Amino acid sequence: MVLKRLxxxxxxxxxxxxxxxxxxxxxxxxxxxxIVLHGEGSSFLYPQVQAWSEEVRSTYPWLVVNYNPTGxxxxxxxxxxxxxxxxxxxxxxxxxxxxxxRGKVVQLxxxxxxxxxxxxxxxxxxxxxxxxxxxxxxxxxxEYWDDDAIARLNPTANLPHExxxxxxxxxxxxxTQVFTLYLHKAAPxxxxxxxxxxxxxxxxxYTGRGIGGKGNQGVTELVKRNPYSIGYVEYAYAVKEGLSxxxxxxxxxxxxxxxxxxxxxxxxxxxxSLPDSPDGDWSRGFDSVIYAPGxxxxxxxxxxxxxxxxxxxxxxxxxxxxxxxxxNTEGQKRVVEGYVPIxxxxxxxxxxxxxxxxxxxx
Amino acid sequence: xxxxxxxxxxxxxxxxxxLALLAVAPLFHILATVVVRGGSVILRGGVSxxxxxxxxxxxxxxxxxxxxxLGTLWxxxxxxxxxxxxxxxxxxxxVEYREGRLARVARVxxxxxxxxxxxxxxxxxxxxxxxxxxxxxxxxxxxxxxIVMLPYTVSYVERALEGVPRTYREAxxxxxxxxxxxVFQVVMGIASRGVAAGILIGVAKVLSxxxxxxxxxxxxxxxxxxxxxxxxxxxxxxxLLIFQFAQTPYSNWQDLAWGAALLLTLIILAIFTLLRLxxxxxxx
Numbered sequence: 056m057v058l059k060r061l062x063x064x065x066x067x068x069x070x071x072x073x074x075x076x077x078x079x080x081x082x083x084x085x086x087x088x089x090i091v092l093h094g095e096g097s098s099f100l101y102p103q104v105q106a107w108s109e110e111v112r113s114t115y116p117w118l119v120v121n122y123n124p125t126g127x128x129x130x131x132x133x134x135x136x137x138x139x140x141x142x143x144x145x146x147x148x149x150x151x152x153x154x155x156x157r158g159k160v161v162q163l164x165x166x167x168x169x170x171x172x173x174x175x176x177x178x179x180x181x182x183x184x185x186x187x188x189x190x191x192x193x194x195x196x197x198e199y200w201d202d203d204a205i206a207r208l209n210p211t212a213n214l215p216h217e218x219x220x221x222x223x224x225x226x227x228x229x230x231t232q233v234f235t236l237y238l239h240k241a242a243p244x245x246x247x248x249x250x251x252x253x254x255x256x257x258x259x260x261y262t263g264r265g266i267g268g269k270g271n272q273g274v275t276e277l278v279k280r281n282p283y284s285i286g287y288v289e290y291a292y293a294v295k296e297g298l299s300x301x302x303x304x305x306x307x308x309x310x311x312x313x314x315x316x317x318x319x320x321x322x323x324x325x326x327x328s329l330p331d332s333p334d335g336d337w338s339r340g341f342d343s344v345i346y347a348p349g350x351x352x353x354x355x356x357x358x359x360x361x362x363x364x365x366x367x368x369x370x371x372x373x374x375x376x377x378x379x380x381x382x383n384t385e386g387q388k389r390v391v392e393g394y395v396p397i398x399x400x401x402x403x404x405x406x407x408x409x410x411x412x413x414x415x416x417x
Numbered sequence: 418x419x420x421x422x423x424x425x426x427x428x429x430x431x432x433x434x435x436l437a438l439l440a441v442a443p444l445f446h447i448l449a450t451v452v453v454r455g456g457s458v459i460l461r462g463g464v465s466x467x468x469x470x471x472x473x474x475x476x477x478x479x480x481x482x483x484x485x486x487l488g489t490l491w492x493x494x495x496x497x498x499x500x501x502x503x504x505x506x507x508x509x510x511x512v513e514y515r516e517g518r519l520a521r522v523a524r525v526x527x528x529x530x531x532x533x534x535x536x537x538x539x540x541x542x543x544x545x546x547x548x549x550x551x552x553x554x555x556x557x558x559x560x561x562x563x564i565v566m567l568p569y570t571v572s573y574v575e576r577a578l579e580g581v582p583r584t585y586r587e588a589x590x591x592x593x594x595x596x597x598x599x600v601f602q603v604v605m606g607i608a609s610r611g612v613a614a615g616i617l618i619g620v621a622k623v624l625s626x627x628x629x630x631x632x633x634x635x636x637x638x639x640x641x642x643x644x645x646x647x648x649x650x651x652x653x654x655x656x657l658l659i660f661q662f663a664q665t666p667y668s669n670w671q672d673l674a675w676g677a678a679l680l681l682t683l684i685i686l687a688i689f690t691l692l693r694l695x696x697x698x699x700x701x
Contacts, residue, residue, distance in 0.1 A: 064691065068494050093552060093635060093651055102474040102665050108639050109473055121637035121651055123553065124661055129632070136548050139635075270664055291666040392475045393666060 071346035088117055090374040095123040096130020096143035099229060099289065100204055100359045103166055104143060106391045107382060114385060115377050127229060134362055140371055142362040142385040147337035154336075159365055161408040164341075164358040167322055167395035169313040170233050172301040172355070173294035174285040175278050176200060176215065181312075183208045184348075185304035186241030186354075192221060192285060193238070194245065200283060215283070218264060220247040222277045222286030225267025227253040233345060233357045234287045240346040241306075241354065287355075291393025305345055305354045317353035318395040324349030326400055334365065354396035358397070363408065366415040380409050448682070455679025458672045466676055470638055471658075474667040476685040482677045484641050488634070488652040489684070491555050491642050492562060493624050500563035500570065500623075501616050507567070508574035508615075513600050524575075530568040536628035538564050543632040553635025555642060555652040561629035570619035577611020578604060588670060617692045621685045655681045 074118055094104065108120035125133075127144040134142035135152070147153070147162045172189065179200075188204050191197040197204055201214040224231045232253045238246035250256070259265035265280075268274035271292045278286040278298060285301075290313050293300050297349035303311040311317050324347045328340035337360070346354045361382070363375055383405045387396040397405075457464050462479045472480030492568040510517075511524045547553055581604045587608040589599035605612060623629075635651030642652050655677045 065494065065497065068490060091637075091640065091650070093637070095635070098664065101661070102667060102670070105471070105638065106473050109470075117640050121635060121639050123636040123651070125631060138547055138552060165650070200496060218588075271666065289666070294664045295668070391473070391667075 058278060060141065073207055080398065089119050090117055090370050091119040091121065092132075092140045092371065092374050092378060093121050093123070093126055094141040094143055094361070095133045095139045096362075097127045097145050097229070097359055098124040099145055099168060100124075100143040100166065100361075101276070103391050103394050104361075106389065107386050110386070110389045111378065111381050112380055115374075118374055118377060120378065129329055129342060131189040131362070137364075140364075140367070140375065143359060144362060145232075145357065145359050147341050147360050148362065150336060150338040158334060159364060160362055161411055162337050162360050162362050163379065163405040163408055164322075164397060164401060165361050165385075165386075166390065167318045167344075167356060167358045167397055168393075169290040169318050169353060169395065170230055170237075170287050170355040170357065171290045171298075171313050172285065172287050172303060173275075173278050173293050174301055175282055175299065176217075177282060179209075179212050179214065180299065182212065182299065182301045183304070183310045184301045186238050187245055190238045190242045190245035193223070193257060193259050193265075195221070195259035195264060197265070215282040220281045220284035221257075221265045222281075222284050223259075223265060223267055224254070224270070224272050228270075229253065229357075230271065230287065230289060231255070233355065236342060237345050237355050241304075256339075270326045289393065294393065300388050303354050305352055306348045307350050307352075311351065311353045313353050313355070315395045317351055318356045319349040319398045320349055321352035321354070321356035322358065323398045324352050329404075331404070334411060335404060352385050360414055363412065365411050366413060372412055372414045376412050378408050379412070380406065424672035446505070451675070451678050451682055454675040455677075456574040461672075462676065467680075471662070471673055472669055474607075474665060474670050476669060479669055479672060482655065482658055482673055482680065483640055485653040485655045485658040485677065486680065487642050488555060489624060489655045489681070490651065491648065492559055492630075492654055493620055495556065495559035495648060496566060496623055497620055499559055500566040500619065503563065504567050504570035504616070504619065505574060505612070508571045508578060509600055511571070512575055512578040513596070513604070527568045527571045527650025531572075533595075534589060534628070535561075535565050535626055536631065539629040539632045542629070547633060548609050549622070550649075552649075553633060553637075553651040554649050555634055556648045558630050558634035558652070559648075559656070561633045562623040562626060565626055565629050566619040566623045569622050570615045574608075574612050575619060577608040577615060580611060581607045613695070614692060617688050621688045623690075625681055625685060627660045630654055630657050655684075 101122060104120070104122040108122065111118055111120060121176040122143065127146060130142040131144055131148065131152070133139045135156070148156065148160070172184060176182070185208065188197065188208065191204060198218060199216055200219055201216045206214055235251045235255055239248060239251045247260045257265050268277045268279060271288045274286045274288050275292045275296050275298065278284045279296060281306045301311060305311050321344055328343040330337055344356050344358055347356065361381065366372070367375060375385065383402045387402060458479070462481055466479070466481040467486060468483040470484055471482065472478035493685070507523060507527060511520050514520055539561050542557050546557040546560055550557065585603055585607060586599050589603040594602070606629030634654060634657070635654055636657055637651035638653050638658070642650070659674045659677050659681070662670040665671070
């Protein structure tokens with residue numbers, strides 16, 4: 056009796072599934088000889104890779120790309136275990152990991168990202184900040200918005216005598232890593248190496264004025280909801296939510312707002328400290344894009360990498376070649392809002408990888 | 418002179434009702450938000466919400482959750498196929514064959530499985546299934562979900578079986594039934610509602626799980642699982658899509674997450690309605 060009813064239930068599920076499969080195939084017929092590539096990693100890269108996986112089909116209808124956004128660390132370890140065909144990662148492989156995979160992998164910076172310093176001070180636009188002032192704010196040593204240090208950078212702004220609410224990420228985050236690394240590079244005496252990381256021990260928390268938000272979404276919400284707060288988020292969140300964005304001092308002493316041009320300028324100026332081949336060791340020098348030299352470059356710029364193997368068992372090799380080629384040509388014209396395409400010089404560097412990929416044993 | 422005892426009684430009742438309302442208020446708030454926000458998305462998307470893949474992030478288009486919906490249904494089916502026999506037989510063993518020492522061990526182990534964080538179960542399946550297979554798959558996800566389901570279903574079925582009075586078993590033996598016949602033809606028949614409840618609650622529970630899927634199914638949003646052969650391929654599921662899309666800054670993806678949340682709620686609701694319709698109480 057019970058079994059009969061359960062069987063009826065299962066039948067129902069099976070019937071609805073048959074219906075859906077039919078619908079799915081009618082709506083989107085799949086090429087019979089399609090090749091599927093599976094990737095995993097950085098959640099920052101996820102919307103971009105997902106968008107590329109849709110767009111690439113207009114050039115290569117047989118190419119299906121899937122991507123599992125579990126985080127850079129998880130992506131790298133799944134890639135090393137060869138559970139996935141490629142990985143997405145905000146930092147490249149560490150020197151040690153690269154040494155073990157030497158000659159077997161290529162790493163390509165495929166897209167540029169920016170971190171924006173956002174604030175919520177009614178009546179203040181175009182706030183200018185530098186690393187020293189930001190470091191002091193996140194150390195809790197600057198308490199009020201009309202502090203001399205801030206006023207000196209913004210002589211015309213009408214700064215209120217209000218306590219600063221300092222927002223940071225509560226979860227472990229690559230965005231935090233980028234932000235603290237910038238503070239350390241630009242103001243090493245105020246922001247020591249110990250405070251650089253994915254979830255540092257924020258000194259401002261001990262003053263009671265520091266609050267943590269989970270994810271970019273959490274920080275965005277906190278800054279929006281609390282007047283007189285300051286925080287840092289991925290550029291896309293700042294733009295989408297219409298937050299006020301601060302201008303930051305770069306290495307040349309200019310105050311620069313985040314923009315695609317300013318980020319590309321930073322990337323171009325970081326090229327000198329990068330390896331000259333996709334299969335080189337990217338672990339050193341990849342962060343030169345943060346607080347890069349050069350006029351007009353935005354200091355809180357970062358990039359994300361795709362990691363591929365050089366050898367694939369079969370038709371995947373062809374698919375990977377097509378995908379890399381497409382990303383660095385067509386794909387750069389189809390960059391999702393909030394990301395920045397890589398400059399020409401990096402594209403031609405990445406395209407060298409196409410020739411390096413082949414069929415295992417072939 | 419007022420009757421103080423009656424007044425106190427009324428006050429107490431009022432306080433109880435007020436506190437009970439307070440306790441369920443967040444639930445209704447969540448449900449209402451999901452229905453309002455998700456409902457408008459599904460209405461806007463129409464049929465394509467159920468069939469299409471997600472649209473380009475940040476574009477004005479919506480797309481749909483077709484692959485995720487299909488993936489969730491496959492997961493439900495395969496998880497039941499793995500989990501239900503396992504849970505049923507475990508519960509029968511624990512209750513009907515309780516004299517065995519192993520039965521006690523089984524009981525302790527299944528109930529302590531409840532305490533294991535589900536993300537750990539996902540990692541375990543990653544190590545023992547995904548890595549040897551060399552890829553993520555819906556099958557691996559189903560195995561993880563079946564493990565998550567096990568303790569819930571076992572404990573419900575256990576209770577249902579224990580509720581069957583001893584006399585019915587004795588009646589079965591008295592007409593010469595074997596032990597297995599008594600279990601499957603007498604006890605299960607009487608306990609059918611409880612058993613079905615256990616199974617469906619288990620399935621409903623795992624259909625809305627995200628953590629066991631993070632490292633097992635691989636969030637493949639581009640392809641549809643169109644048949645049993647797709648079970649060995651990566652796939653997608655509604656709770657995973659909700660979790661991952663809600664964290665992006667793109668409003669069309671956040672909308673999809675809201676729509677998927679309503680869809681998932683409706684699926685779970687449908688399961689419980691089915692439970693009420695299909696299995697009536699057996700009067701003793």
